[in-house]
Amino acid sequence: MSDAPVIALTTGEPAGIGPELAVMLATDGATGTTPGHRRVAVGDAGLLAERAEALGRALEIVELAPGEPVPETRPGRLPVWPVALAAPSRPGVLDIRNGDYVLETLDRAVAGCRAGEAAGIVTAPLHKAVIREAGHADFTGHTEYLRDACGVDEVVMMLATDRALHATGPDWQGPRSLRVALATTHLPLREVSDAVTPERLTRILRILDADLRRWFGLAAPRIAVCGLNPHAGEGGHLGREELEVIVPTLAALRREGLTLDGPLPADTLFTPRHLAEADAVLAMYHDQGLPVLKYAGFGRAANITLGLPLVRTSVDHGTALDLAGSGRADPGSLAVAEALAADMARRAARD
Incomplete structure (x- = not known):
């Protein structure tokens, strides 16, 4: 060997x-x-x-x-x-x-x-x-x-359950894998909104797309993107970050060829129907995405540094x-x- x-x-x-x-x-x-x-x-x-x-x-x-x-x-x-x-x-x-x-x-x-x-x-x-x-x-x-x-200059934190590595049992009704990447990592919550910029999202999503291809063999990875605010901002009534930052950034990246869904409300994105259609999820901050992943696979998950x-x-x-x-x-x-x-x-x- x-x-x-x-x-x-x-x-x-x-x-x-x-x-x-x-x-x-x-x-x-x-x-x-x-x-x-x-x-x-x-x-x-x-x-x-x-x-x-x-x-x-x-x-x-x-x-x-x-x-x-x-x-x-x-x-x-x-x-x-x-x-x-x-x-x-x-x-x-x-x-x-x-x-x-x-x-x-x-x-x-x-x-x-x-x-x-x-x-x-x-x-x-x-x-x-x-x-x-x-x-x-x-x-x-x-x-x-x-x-x-x-x-x-930039890296991306992504956690994956072991369903990302192994076939699931016949009774599993959710996705075969769960990969959650983070747009921001170890920041106080009050600093997250200012950190979610078009430049950061562009860098993070390019790295995520490239390394899903590079390390996981996905020819055309589909990435589901969380909104920052409850209900993904609800058309601007619960925050304008989606309208002013996330939506135009995703549109520009789609023109580059990335396959992106969102921004989607986090409370509905993390359901079997949406997850079954995604190769990875991009959460806007640490405790938006990781509690779900750890509930699904704590003790049988890994942290991966992309980029x-x-x-x-x-x-x-x-x-x-x-x-x-x-x-x-x-x-x-x-x-x-x-x-x-x-x-x-x-x-x-x-x-």
């Missing part, structure tokens, strides 16, 4: 569940099978060994030197690109001394992709406040950090400090994110 893509798994906040989720994937693959890609964890090797011992999991940690090939994945063995902790870490106990450590794991993973050592990155959850308090006051999250690290020159996926949950060290964390979302990253990397290699 030497041609299997290498996926770099950053282990996230050391006090959270990320390290033990990596251990779980490495010891049982979450599904009991060996994946069709090669996994390399990025983090402190001693920390991973400690978490494996605490979980009662037999795990061989293999530290790799820069440029050393990543071996085939097999249960019970975890290759690691080592990044040293700044301070010892205990489950559930945050330490701002390790804020820079988390960013160093991301930098190592990006460097590995740029050097051809890896085909994609999967990120376990980090803790934003720790990183900010460690001296990075402007840090807003993985998505924006990777945007800057890769030197691109990067590399593959990046992540989990649909946070650091879960209350579960850290307990052995009760669910690796399902991380397994979905890793499988999706490998699928995307294989598609890119074919193209």
Whole structure:
């Protein structure tokens, strides 16, 4: 399996569940099978060994030197690109001394992709406040950090349930997949309206259309676009952003060849009839779209960053400090994110 893509798994906040989720994937693959890609964890090797011992999991940690090939994945063995902790870490106990450590794991993973050592990155959850308090006051999250690290102007956050990867059961009455992208991400609600501009919507929708083609093989993706206001503004009676910004922007993009429906009221767009006709939904703000997706597939969904020159996926949950060290964390979302990253990397290699 030497041609299997290498996926770099950053282990996230050391006090959270990320390290033990990596251990779980490495010891049982979450599904009991060996994946069709090669996994390399990025983090402190001693920390991973400690978490494996605490979980009662037999795990061989293999530290790799820069440029050393990543071996085939097999249960019970975890290759690691080592990044040293700044301070010892205990489950559930945050330490701002390790804020820079988390960013160093991301930098190592990006460097590995740029050097051809890896085909994609999967990120376990980090803790934003720790990183900010460690001296990075402007840090807003993985998505924006990777945007800057890769030197691109715009990225798009999209979450997808595992129905985007697998066929559904015979009783499922909704869409075969649910993909929700965001026009704005981590903004206070009072700032969202000013951020929904023709320029931003144009950039976001072009990236979304292009990467649905690039990474998901959709020849002519159909995107359903939410309005910003209740009832999509109700003809201007509940806000004019639809009339003045969203409608003319969508019209211009349709002339470029994009297939766009909307703007549609969010409370009716997220129903089976509309979703069955859409390959993806663009929500105007974080809590307009993501509660629906997480209700439909929490724990079995992945976060994808579109617009990067590399593959990046992540989990649909946070650091879960209350579960850290307990052995009760669910690796399902991380397994979905890793499988999706490998699928995307294989598609890119074919193209």
